[in-house]
Amino acid sequence: MSDASLEEFRLDARAWLEENCPAExxxxxxxxxxxxxxxxxxxxxxxxxxxxxERMAAxxxxxxxxxxxxxxxxxxxxxxxxxxxxxxxxxxxxPVTSFGIWMLGPALLKFGNEEQKLEHLPKIARGEIRWCQGxxxxxxxxxxxxxxxxxxxxxxxxxxxxxxxxxxxADQADWIFCLVRTDNSGSKHHGISFVLFDMETPxxxxxxxxxxxxxxxxxxxxxxxxxxxxxxxxxEENKGWxxxxxxxTHEREGISAGYEGGRPMHEIASMSLGLDETGRLSDPMxxxxxxxxxxDEWAFNLTVARKLAEAKAGQSLGADSSMLKYYxxxxxxxxxxxxxxxxxxxxxEWEGERSKDGKLAKSxxxxxxxxxxxxxxxxxxxxxxxxxxxxxxx
Amino acid sequence: MALVLNDDExxxxxxAEGFFADKAPVAALRKLRDSADATGFDRDLYAEMASMGFxxxxxxxxxxxxxxxxxxxxxxxxxxxxxxxxxxxxxxxxLAATILREAGSDEQKKAVLPKIAxxxxxIAVALDEGxxxxxxxxxxxxxxxxxxxxxxGSKAMVLDGHVADHMIVAARxxxxxxxxxxxxxxxVDPKADGVSTERTVMVDAHNAARVEFDSVELDGDALIxxxxxxxxxxxxxxxxxxxxxAELLGAGQEAFRTTVEYIKERKxxxxxxxxxxxxxxxxxxxxxxxxxxxSAVMGALTALDAGDENAGRYCSMAKSKLGDVAKLAxxxxxxxxxxxGMTDEYDIGLYLKRVRVLQELLGDAAYHQNDYAxxxxx
Numbered sequence: 001m002s003d004a005s006l007e008e009f010r011l012d013a014r015a016w017l018e019e020n021c022p023a024e025x026x027x028x029x030x031x032x033x034x035x036x037x038x039x040x041x042x043x044x045x046x047x048x049x050x051x052x053x054e055r056m057a058a059x060x061x062x063x064x065x066x067x068x069x070x071x072x073x074x075x076x077x078x079x080x081x082x083x084x085x086x087x088x089x090x091x092x093x094x095p096v097t098s099f100g101i102w103m104l105g106p107a108l109l110k111f112g113n114e115e116q117k118l119e120h121l122p123k124i125a126r127g128e129i130r131w132c133q134g135x136x137x138x139x140x141x142x143x144x145x146x147x148x149x150x151x152x153x154x155x156x157x158x159x160x161x162x163x164x165x166x167x168x169x170a171d172q173a174d175w176i177f178c179l180v181r182t183d184n185s186g187s188k189h190h191g192i193s194f195v196l197f198d199m200e201t202p203x204x205x206x207x208x209x210x211x212x213x214x215x216x217x218x219x220x221x222x223x224x225x226x227x228x229x230x231x232x233x234x235x236e237e238n239k240g241w242x243x244x245x246x247x248x249t250h251e252r253e254g255i256s257a258g259y260e261g262g263r264p265m266h267e268i269a270s271m272s273l274g275l276d277e278t279g280r281l282s283d284p285m286x287x288x289x290x291x292x293x294x295x296d297e298w299a300f301n302l303t304v305a306r307k308l309a310e311a312k313a314g315q316s317l318g319a320d321s322s323m324l325k326y327y328x329x330x331x332x333x334x335x336x337x338x339x340x341x342x343x344x345x346x347x348x349e350w351e352g353e354r355s356k357d358g359k360l361a362k363s364x365x366x367x368x369x370x371x372x373x374x375x376x377x378x379x380x381x382x383x384x385x386x387x388x389x390x391x392x393x394x
Numbered sequence: 395m396a397l398v399l400n401d402d403e404x405x406x407x408x409x410a411e412g413f414f415a416d417k418a419p420v421a422a423l424r425k426l427r428d429s430a431d432a433t434g435f436d437r438d439l440y441a442e443m444a445s446m447g448f449x450x451x452x453x454x455x456x457x458x459x460x461x462x463x464x465x466x467x468x469x470x471x472x473x474x475x476x477x478x479x480x481x482x483x484x485x486x487x488x489l490a491a492t493i494l495r496e497a498g499s500d501e502q503k504k505a506v507l508p509k510i511a512x513x514x515x516x517i518a519v520a521l522d523e524g525x526x527x528x529x530x531x532x533x534x535x536x537x538x539x540x541x542x543x544x545x546x547g548s549k550a551m552v553l554d555g556h557v558a559d560h561m562i563v564a565a566r567x568x569x570x571x572x573x574x575x576x577x578x579x580x581x582v583d584p585k586a587d588g589v590s591t592e593r594t595v596m597v598d599a600h601n602a603a604r605v606e607f608d609s610v611e612l613d614g615d616a617l618i619x620x621x622x623x624x625x626x627x628x629x630x631x632x633x634x635x636x637x638x639x640a641e642l643l644g645a646g647q648e649a650f651r652t653t654v655e656y657i658k659e660r661k662x663x664x665x666x667x668x669x670x671x672x673x674x675x676x677x678x679x680x681x682x683x684x685x686x687x688x689s690a691v692m693g694a695l696t697a698l699d700a701g702d703e704n705a706g707r708y709c710s711m712a713k714s715k716l717g718d719v720a721k722l723a724x725x726x727x728x729x730x731x732x733x734x735g736m737t738d739e740y741d742i743g744l745y746l747k748r749v750r751v752l753q754e755l756l757g758d759a760a761y762h763q764n765d766y767a768x769x770x771x772x
Contacts, residue, residue, distance in 0.1 A: 266772040281772045290772070291763035292718075295690075295711045302689035306397035323682045382671075384678035389654055391677065393669035 009079055013086045020055045022048035026091045038096045038127025040174045056095035057126040063101055066109065070117055071125025077312050099168070100124035100131040104177050107247045111194075111235040120175075120196070132199070134164040134178030134221060135244070142379050144179075145188045145241060149223065151180040151195065158182070158195070160203075160226040166373065170206035170219035173199055177247075180228075183238045194240035196232045203227075213365035214350075214358075251374045252325035253317065265290045265335060269342035286341055293334055300331055319387035326380035329370035336364040396465075396696045397689065406466050410473040413446060418479040420741050426480055427599035433557050434593075434601040435480040444513025449487045452633075453495065457507035463699040464633060468640030468691060475644025478741075478748050480600050482516045484637060485553040490517035490562055492633040493579050497619030497626040502581070506560075518558035518584075519630070520549035520605055527757040529564070529631060530574040534607065536565035543567075543617070545580065545588075545610040551755070555603030556593035558584055563607065567621050575624035580616045587611070598747040628706050635756045636694045636709035639716040642752045643684075643691050646720030649727040649745040650680055657730055673730060680726055687719040707769060714762035717753040724749040 025048055029035060036042070036049050044050045056062050059073060064080040066072025075083065087094075105124055108117055123129040140147040149162025160180055170176070175198055183191030199206070203226040208216035235243050266281070269290055273282050281287035304324060311317040339360060340347045347364070349355035371377040386394035399407065418439055426434060443449060451467045453459020460466075467488060474483060491510050494503055509515040523533060534547025545565055555561065561582040569576030584591060588610035594602050619626065654677055657668035667673060694712035697705040724746040728735040735742050753759070 264770070266767070266770055270772045275772065279771060280767065287767050287772060288760070288763055291767045291770075292714075292759075294770075295714050295763065295766060296686065298708075298711060299686045299690035299693070299715050302397060302693040303686050306689045306692065309398045320685070323678075323685055326678075327682045327686060378675065381675040381678040384681055385674035388681060389674075389677055390658075391654070391668040391674050392658060392666045394674055 006078060006082065010082045010086065013083050014089070016059070017086055017090060017092060020052075020059075021087075021090060021092045022052055024048040025052040025093050025095075027093075028091065029093055034093070035097050036093075036095065036127070037130055037169070037172070038098060039130025039172065040128070041172065042127070042130075052093070053095045053127050060125070062095055062127065063105060063121075063125045066105065066121065066125060070109075070121035071123075072121075096127040098124060098127065098130065099133055100129065103133060103247055103250055104131050106250050107177075107194075107243050108234065110246065111243050115231070116196075116234065129174045130169070130172060132167050132170045132173035132176050132221075133247075134167055134170075134176045136166045137163060138165050142376050144244070145192065147179055147181060147192065149178070149180045151182050151193060151228065153182070156230055158228045158230065160195075160197075160223045160228055162223050164221040164223075165209075165218075167206065167219045167221040168217055170199070170221045171208050173206075175199060176204075176221070177234075179240055179244055189241045191238050192240040192244065193237050194234045194243045195228050196234065197226065197228045201226050201228070211365070212368070213362045215362065215366070248375060249317070249321045252321040252380075265294060265338050265342065268339055272342050272344060272346065286338070290338055290342075293331070293338055296331055297335065300327055304328070319383055322375070322380040322383040323388075325374060326371075326377050326384070329367075330377060332370050333367050336367045340364050397692050399465075399469075402462065403466050403469060406462065407469040407473075409446070410448070410470050413443075414473040414477045414479055417442065418474075418477050418481070420478050420744060423478045423480055423599060423744065434599075435482060435554075439479075440481050440483075440516075441513050443481060443483065444511065447511075448483065449513045450491075450507075450511030451487060453487075453491050453507050453511045457503055458511040459491075459507065463695075464636055465692070465695040465699055467637055468695045471637045471640040472644035472647075472691075475641035475646075475748075475752070476648040478598075478645070478744055482554045482557075482601075484634070484641070485519055485558070486510055486515070486517045488637045489519040489553075489630055489634050490560075492630045493519065493562055493618060493626060496629045497579060497623050499619065502615075502618060506581075515559045516554055516557060517560045517562060518552050518555040518603070518605075520552045520555065520561055520563045521630075521756075522551050523547065523549055525550075527754070527761055529577070529627060531571050532564055532566055532577055533571050534563065534565045536563075536567050536578060536580055536612070539611070541614040543580065543612040543614075545582065545607040545612055547607050549605045549607075551594075552591075552603045552605050554601045555584075555605050556591055556601065560584070561589075561605070562618065564627065569622075574627060576622050577627045578621050578623050579618040579626060580612055581618060582607070582610065582612065582616065596751060598744070598751045600748070600751060631756065632698060632706040632709040635713040635762075636691070636698055638752055638755050639691050639694065639709070639712040642716040642720040642749060643687055645745055645749050645752065646687065646716070646723035647684055649720075649723045649742060649749070650677075650684060652742060652745075653677075653723075653727040653730050660732070667730075676726055676730075680723055683719045683722060687716050690715045707766070710757070710762045710765055713757055714759045714766070717759035717762070720749045721753055721759075 024046055033045060036053060061073055061083055063072040064075040064083050068074045101124060108120060135144060137147050151158035151160045175196060177196050179192050180195055181191055182193040203224040205222045206219040209218050209220060210216050269281055276282050307317055307320055343360055347360045350358040350361060382394060385391045447460040448470050450459030451462050454461050487510060494506055521529060536543040536545050561584055563580050563582050564577050565580060566576050567578040588608040590606045592604045594604055596602050657673055658666055660667050690712040694708040697708045727742045728746055731742050734740050
């Protein structure tokens, strides 16, 4: 698309958003309750939230680059970038946050058959079905390929038995995309299949896990004689590991791109600790660490932008998604440690109005999972060693 | 912000990569060092660099330059960092050219910029004075005297100062030490009465000098542009820091590359040491840091080219980041090379030395972190 027609597209997008984005949906997200996940059991936080999702879905802009037949708008990457930048311009909230959009969708587009795409993608685009990811198991964490949830062949369907863990929001999800073992005879990477099924299927049970942050975003999910039709297999039987890896790459990009925004660390520290007579933060050692971390944050955000720009210019992101995931999550942990250092005693409060029920402490604790979920930092470093540096035996 | 190179820049990068690897490899620096070369760089090489357009990379076309901007200049500096190339590129083609371009009168530009672009003149820029970078603390003074000025003071770490055809000296014309606005720039003849220059042979075998100015008399037209050129000072510092950051990127990246190659080959306990996870994870971490560092350099230099009002800040941030990352690359390089890393025969030690000098030049990481905090009022 030429620059001129892209500019025209920008003006149209701006006008449409100005007209269609409700005022309440331009307010900053203040907590988890403001995030819209959609799904069969969605509880609308406001009429505006519902209207905003409906309008964006009708326009195809919840998934701008997906084909129109699957609920998207068929936009180019450049046009999508314009839509996103215009949304940022008016502080528009994402109409829906969804594992279906940023994880399953891309995998289905690449590996799904036409029937599966037509059945699932439009519902994801409209926020009608909320998905969860059945990957990790009690004995398959970093070593994901050793998963043991078993799918037994019964002709036109499988009977699935086993247990998943760290299933994000499984208790609220409508469907699951799940890795199961359909063959035990070969190497651990062989014999894994990628299947989809309804969480209301008899034999599925999700139990939330209470975390150190006091919250329960993850579940243990149990499968007892769960019947899964064979038409719900994505890709080839026993070759699900390829899809799993593809999807993990998307997950890592999503995780690493998610740390922008929020007030700068130095503002929090200045308010909490105060400045000395020369205008410097009264704790000089903390001051230096904050300056260093903020410079790193600037350079990291540039790196995310640079890697995405390179990918769009025809180069593949590949194993660099591991670099972004590793650096972004470690940086985010560092940042929250510094904010806790800055807040001092105040940051330790867990309940009450003053601390907004321990908002900082709970967020700080949540960040500890950043470098574990989606592949630990150590796993990312292994991937870089093997696929980028080509070190022996990695 | 353009974080992906355009076609012209890619062409320049590829050309520079071939040029420096071919004409100015690390062996060339060793030769200069081991022969105790009086100039400290190869004049023929610099002439050839100029004929490729490198010396005029940030000089406007009307003064015979290529005017490709700082992003392109950074690509050249990166290759020089990679090959440890000794040349007056930084002193003359970046620092001096930037001062003249920013502040020079039409006559001064016409007289000097084409000579920089053609490579026929070497100009040293005298900024720092003490053991650490401290531009606000400049104490060298230029006092009014008749139609001219009298220059007094001493400068340290004057790049190429011992062989320069001209010097551009930053001197205080108003305010007290600590005030960055009262600094002006003067063109000084190194052979003038009262100028004494001592070459300082440096750890990295690159060029620098200490220069004393004892009541040096200057004509009125020695002043470059206007008096009290705080903005020019900021601009030349930004350009210098951004380009030194690019050179650090090249040096750090190459130290890392040779180290990874080495640990793939070196065998202990019957296997390549690069198969040990202790080294793999440190290597992967360093890879990540170098990628982050590259973005910092590109972000800073594109901002400089775009005239972004925060460009100076970004160049300072990039210098901070690159000082730390290139240092880590050099230190890990030595450690992972083991015993041979301590020998003069292996190049990794030369990278450690060069990075140490570049780290210090125009402010180390701590200087720029402190500056960042001050600018953000904390």
